[in-house]
């Protein structure tokens with residue numbers, strides 16, 4: 472028997488894994504990154520085959536892994552974790568440098584960065600496990616790292632289908648809704664709405680200052696072209712909680 476709730480007891484960090492091939496830069500947010508051996512220093516990342524970055528790593532045989540810090544603007548996770556490098560330039564608004572291996576290394580909101588050469592890849596069905604020997608490692612600062620648990624608990628955000636640890640958001644939101652049912656007021660206008668793609672919550676009491684939406688604007692009054700400020704999902708992807 473498999474009790475899926477036991478998977479929630481596994482702990483992770485959150486990383487930005489990037490690569491570049493023939494001028495095409497790409498990168499994704501991933502929680503599945505870990506050290507495999509100490510000598511030589513080898514790490515592994517599990518990358519979904521549908522990620523644009525998967526192809527880039529396969530072709531370049533190199534990847535960088537930057538460790539995200541605990542306190543950050545979640546827009547960086549929104550950009551790297553919910554959008555595709557195929558149609559969105561993730562490096563335009565986030566600080567990065569070209570590392571010693573000639574690939575992008577994100578430094579924005581990160582505390583350490585590793586650059587690796589792929590020494591093996593294991594086909595795991597939906598994902599490829601890239602095993603990389605660390606050629607360059609750099610500490611950027613002493614801020615504490617972001618843990619996957621803190622990401623869920625503090626930022627209240629989810630992981631999309633491509634993440635190996637994906638949980639059906641509908642299920643999660645139902646649970647949240649059940650928990651809150653008793654304490655929620657019947658006032659529809661004040662109801663919060665959650666983006667089922669990334670977990671962002673629209674709170675009418677706060678509005679969305681980054682988009683010029685003032686406090687006191689009910690979800691229903693948002694323009695039809697409103698999109699999630701984190702993952703760009705349309706209004707239809709929001710559920711009342």
Ligand SMILES: Cc1cc2nc3c(=O)[nH]c(=O)nc-3n(C[C@H](O)[C@H](O)[C@H](O)COP(=O)(O)O)c2cc1C
Pocket residue numbers: 485497498499500501502503504517518519520521522523524525548551552553554555556557598629630631633634635
């Ligand atoms: C919190 C979080 C954790 C994720 N973990 C992984 C992971 O470990 N492996 C993976 O392949 N995708 C993971 N993803 C999904 C990718 O970041 C996402 O599919 C991304 O849009 C791929 O970008 P790309 O197409 O530009 O490569 C995660 C996303 C989030 C938000």
